[in-house]
Amino acid sequence: MLDVGRHPNINLLAYSEIEKVDGEVGDFKVTVRRKARYVEEEKCTGCGACKEKCPTVVPDAFNEGLGERKAIYSYFAQGIPSTHTIDPDHCRQLQGKKCGICAKTCQAEAINFDQQDRILEIDVAAIIVCSGYDVFDPSLIPEYRYDQIPNVVTAIEFERLLSASGPTDGHLDRPSDRAIELEIEAFEKKAKKSQKMIQKFEDKYSETSADLYAKYQKGEYKDDEDRVKWAEKYAAHLAVMEPLDALKRKAESFSVAKKLAFIQCVGSRDFRFFPFCSGYCCMHSIKEAIIAHEHETETTSTIFGMDIRAVGKGFEEYKVRGGNHSNITYVRGRVAEITEGPDSNPVVTYEDTKERKVKSEAFDLVILATACAPTKGILELSNILGIELDPYNFVKTSSLSPVDSTRPGIFVCGCAESPMDVPESVAQASSAAERAAESAFQADLKKEEAVA
């Protein structure tokens, strides 16, 4: 990213979309909409003072909604460009309320609430599509109850949980436990308030609230308005403290997730959704299981899959090493259902095809290896570019010209073309760059010949 941001030959138009493509190979005219950031890119130094002061808190999309960000934000800490952006759906000023705190904070005077979308026209010789993919939404599979069981997460969410810069600082706290901890925090806030209130009464009457309440319940102080109020406040305090204590007792037994299940082919190799194999998910699960084991050596992982497809360079060896050294068990079988058992533990029901038995097992956390879904925007983009898609909505190519789209001068690489892992994507990106350079060169030759 850094190299891209710094390269003198790369003009980076982030937060922008293609609207129109005219012309032909060697001579395309592309209309680009630069969306308003409400921050002037040339002035913003990326210091982040604005987001510290911004009063509006929004769920953080980068952390898969597991953390929070402000209404003025950078997508993530190391993002390029480092320019911040105001989210117009949440910014108080842009929603017509009074605020403007960021503008007052910004010493570079980069905030511009009046900024509008800008339309650019650029001349290019060739176009490369590398619009990536979307993560398949596992809530479409009812039997996995992704929406209902908090401790069922996607592989990408798990990636954020494992990340040292993620919402849990890299500790494998279970979402159900984190929810309770948040509840405890909320109760503690309330309890602090009610404690303050009854403390005042206790100081005034030199009596403990418990004694007062016992007497009150026996029928004393019926006519003492002040003490009745005290008793009511104490009752309200108890109503907070009782669930708080119960939650705290529960939280005492919390520990990081140590027994993990990875479920392969969630949405892939599934006729209801995507019949294709997403290619990278087997290795992704193995990697996540190995890293989880590095974090906590007691961690055990079970990977449920039909075939474990470890086909890249060094992958099979990595898979075997995971089994031998990282407590990974590979089970051949497709998971039929996930239910919730005691202690918020997801229970996985599956057929162990090797033993020919249906089994159920509870885990601390279940990770869904979700399919590589063609990105939603590709339909519109392909219309704008005038290129064809395959039946699944990946950009159509042929195996003998693997990065050429159906329109000359437009090339494709990475998961926009088909599901693939990092080394394949990097190699393919170079291929697309080559084809783009080649077609630009050839178009120039033609032009020169025409002139001559």
Added chain:
Amino acid sequence: MPKEEEIRIGVFVCHCGSNIAGYLDMEELGTYSKTLPHVTFVKRNLYTCSEGGINEIKKAITEQNLNRVIVASCTPRTHEPLFRSSCAEAGLNPYLFEMVNIRDQCSWVHMQEKEDATTKAKDLIRMGVAKAALLEPQEPIMSEVESRALVIGGGIAGMTSSLALANRGYEVVLVEKKEKLGGMLNRLNKLGPTMTDAASFAEEKILAVTNHPKITIFTKAQVTDAQGFIGKYKVAIETAPGVKKIDIGVIIVATGARVFVSEGLYNHDGKKVITQLEAEALLSKGLDSSVKNVVMIQCAGGRDEERPYCSRICCQTAVKNAMLIKEQNPDAKVSILYRDMQMYGVENEEMFRDSKAKGIRYLKYDPEKPPQVESDKVTVYHSLLGREMDLAADLVVLSTPLVSQEDAEVTSQLLRVPIDENGFFLEGHVKLKPLDFATDGVFLCGSARFPANIRETVAQGLGAASRASIPLSKGSVVVEPIISVLSDEDACRGCGLCVALCPYGALEIKNTEKGRKVHIIDVACKGCGVCAATCYQHALSINSFTDQQINAQINAFLE
């Protein structure tokens, strides 16, 4: 700049908005910096990298006669190029600039400990000042690039690379050891999953390569020598008429792989028990109608202790050939005995599904209980049914892995590029540099790197051409002068330890008037310092990281 000139260091301490200033005592840092030896000027900036900050640096260099500049701020990874070029704009050699990272190493990691973090920042600045006093000016190193690529291997990978480069106007020398171009393609029948005819695809490519005015082809030829470095290789090619010597700028390794088969593997005899490659020949001739029962065995000689890797393409090859058998002999029963069906991606999985619809049977076996091949049957323990089965077989096809070429090691030594534990060429970075070698100027594609199908091989052929075209299109390579230098020639004994350890092939031993001495190929050196750290004679040192400079830093820290 004369040596005796007074050293005048300017220190610029960056607040980085509140990124640094929020967690460190900036005033203290400013005051402290003024007390350090040779420091004649100190300035604190809100953002040193802003236009204002840069102007402050330039102004101070001129007005204060600074001859060393230190910026204490963020990381050199992002900002060193900017500060260096700013120094250069003000007339100061950019290598007289030193950066101290008080953000990543102080404010970010010690947010809760203002006092200690400030102390640490003072230590780092003091160390930076001590080093800066000893910095010496350097000039960037430039070397021309010969506008000609050498492609080793005339298979589909090499032909694709050659055509791509030639179509962009670069001269290409293509060397093939066999008498005919085409490589493995020549021995294949149909290419999956599209079932394109391999021979006609090969012919089409061979024709294009042969007719291209920019491509010089040597068949039945071998590269026997390659001296030099990126941009300037002197290559010797042994051909039938004699040895050709050619100047080359970049090299692409596209030497492919070969199909494994070992004596007695599942009773392999080349007739009734054959490899997938032999099946290709059988299928292109047309299968005898007597072949009614075919059993294929996956991972034959693969994914075991000797060859622990998965050869990636054998499952798709088996499925493709199984379908072609069904096409030629529709009544034939075809069973594939597998461990995992590696039908990754969109097209492969599609073909896998189609094959099941066409009646191809899949039986999972356990590597602990491998199938037994007898004269007219194969016995297999079906690990999902939990019982042994006898399958009639008048043809057994073994899916054996691709293994590295017999001469891969020779090529590896010739070009000074590494091979991995399985004998395939080892790329610069398995994830981020799949088509580059660590050594600049040498690139890699196709099954020489790792087994690849036709689609992947073509993509990699194009990709390697793209990587190789970068130095070709620039016409020269410019490298940072932060490299290894033979600072004490007399001390060097020419032992060659550093040469063996250099990961970039940047060192060589030369016979000089003073005897065997190490010679550094400037443009190939990355300044990693392995050689200097290894040299027990302390003959080598790294520009801007000399022993003297590092000692000064350590001593400053211990003050």
